[in-house]
Amino acid sequence: MAAAVMVGRPRGTEDVLPAQSGRWQRAERIAREFAGRWGFGEIRTPTFEHTELIHRVGESTDVVQKETYDFADRGGRQLSLRPEGTAAVVRACLQGGLVAQGLPVKVYYLSMSAFRYERPEAGRLREHHQFGCETLGAPGPAADAELVSLLGDYLAAVGIHAAVAHVNSIGCQECRPRYREALRAYYGAHLAELCADCRRRLDQNPLRLLDCRVDRALALQAPRAVDFLCADCAAHHASLGRLLDAAGLAWEQDHLLVRGFDYYTRTVFEFVHGGLGAQSGLGGGGRYDRLVAELGGPDIPAAGFGLGLERLLLALEKEGQTGGDAPACSVLVAGDDVEQAFAMATALRRSGLQADFDPLGRSLKAQLRHASRLGARFVAILGAPDEAVVLRDMALRQQRPVQRDGLAAAVAEAAPLDGA
Ligand SMILES: [Zn+2]
Ligand SMILES: [Zn+2]
Incomplete structure (x- = not known):
């Protein structure tokens, strides 16, 4: 019989092994803490939605046109893996009656998986995970500023210090058509210089030409959205600037910022990190005042942001921030008798300590090596049942005898030194 070949993970996906999960846990813990402080409640939605919902959001965006995972289930329903969080979250807020119960609705999602069938590159995966907030x-x-301040303070708290909020306004239904026309006219005059993607996009989505990496020189000379805003949009944008200044946030006006989704109105923002090269966008969002109505809800405004956690962890690495939450094993119970070691480890665990033992029944020397590999702070070496336990502090390289029934207290008492 031929040996089975191991099947690897699909292209564009990642495993998070225990050695790395502490970094995830730290990023998630702080996200939960900050979203809670800012008054957002957690929401969780299904991994897949009706294709109709996903495709109703931004028919002309590249993500929805070319990059969604669409499939029919065994019952013939057309379903899609969510490519981002907003459409599903808005649907859930409507379906769950939150919008009817009172406004604003403030929700966050954490480590939400999102799927895009795109060419995998650094920090761009086919399945990635997002932290995001939505205000309906x-x-x-002030709602826009609240979102920018939450994301900015969160990034600073996890250890991103080189991030700046780039902010722009792309206007509303009233004023954006004039801006789109101005862009069409400008780029139309430079048609021969445009890349193939931009020539295709020019008619349907001229704003996207501004964030083309190829045609950057042209974009820098292009008409600016802020010069086309109607009075209401201009007032909104000016007020946002004052609110961000008042909050002491590092931000700058970025005339080229448009974001990929069509549904944005007025405010768009993105935190940009110096160390990520071409992939410098860390996370961002904006206002999408028409989306709730387009998804079948009441005509209410909304705003939100999304932050890719893989990208965040990559940026943290570049800042030398590699620490995580994973706690080390605090005490390994060692000894010749596995049954005794198991019983003692169980007692210590029930007393609230993190304890382990060696289920392989190896030599004491091997068990001590095992303790080092686990990063155990203490090893409790069991002798005969009537003898004291030898409690060894692996960090201080000291040991002392402790009575069996006093072991949990002795470890608990010494353990706080761990963080010192
Ligand atoms: Zn306007
Ligand atoms: Zn281009």
Whole structure:
């Protein structure tokens, strides 16, 4: 019989092994803490939605046109893996009656998987994970500023210090058509210089030409959205700037920022990190005042952001921030008798300590090596049942005898030194 070949993970996906999961846990713990402080409640939605919902959001965006995982299930339903969080979250807020219960609705999602069938590159995966927040029902710029301040303070708290909020306004239904026309006219005059993607996009989505990496020189000379804003949009944008200044946030006006999704209105923002090269966008969002109505809900405004956690961890690495939450094993119970070691480890665990033992029944020397590999702070070496336990502090390289029934207290008492 031929040996079975091991099947590897699909292209564009990643495993998070225990050695790395501590970094995830740290990023998630702080995200939960900050979203809670800012008054957002956690929401969790299914991994897949009706294709109709996913495709109703931004028919002309590249993500929805070319990059979604669409499939029919065994019952013939057309379903899609979510490519981002907003459409599903808005659907859930509507279906769950949150919008009817009172405004604003403020929700966050954490480590939400999102799927895009795109060419995998650094920090761009076919399955990635997002932290995001959505505010439904608040029309004013204070809601935008609240989202920017949450994301900015969160990034600083996890250890990103080189990130700046780039902010722009792409106007509303009233004023954006004039801006789109101005862009069409400008780029139309430079048609021969455009890349193939931009020539295709020019008619349907001229704003996207501004964030083309190929045609950057042209974009720098292009008409600026802020010069086409109607009075209401201009007032909104000016107020947002004052709110961000008042919050002491590092931000700058970025005339080339448009974001990939069509559904944005007025505010768009993105935190940009110096160390990520071409992939410098860390996370961002904006206002999408028409989306809730387009998804079948009431005509209420909304705003939100999404942050890719893989990208965040990559940026943290570049800042030399590689620490995580994973706690080391605090005490390994060693000894010749596995049954005794198991019983003692169980007692210590029930007393609230993190304890382990060696289920392989190896020599004491091998068990001590095992303790080092686990990063155990203490090893409790069991002798005969009537003898004291030898409690060895692996960090201080000291040991002392401790009575069996006093072991949990002795470890608990010494353990706080761990963090010192
Ligand atoms: Zn406007
Ligand atoms: Zn281009």
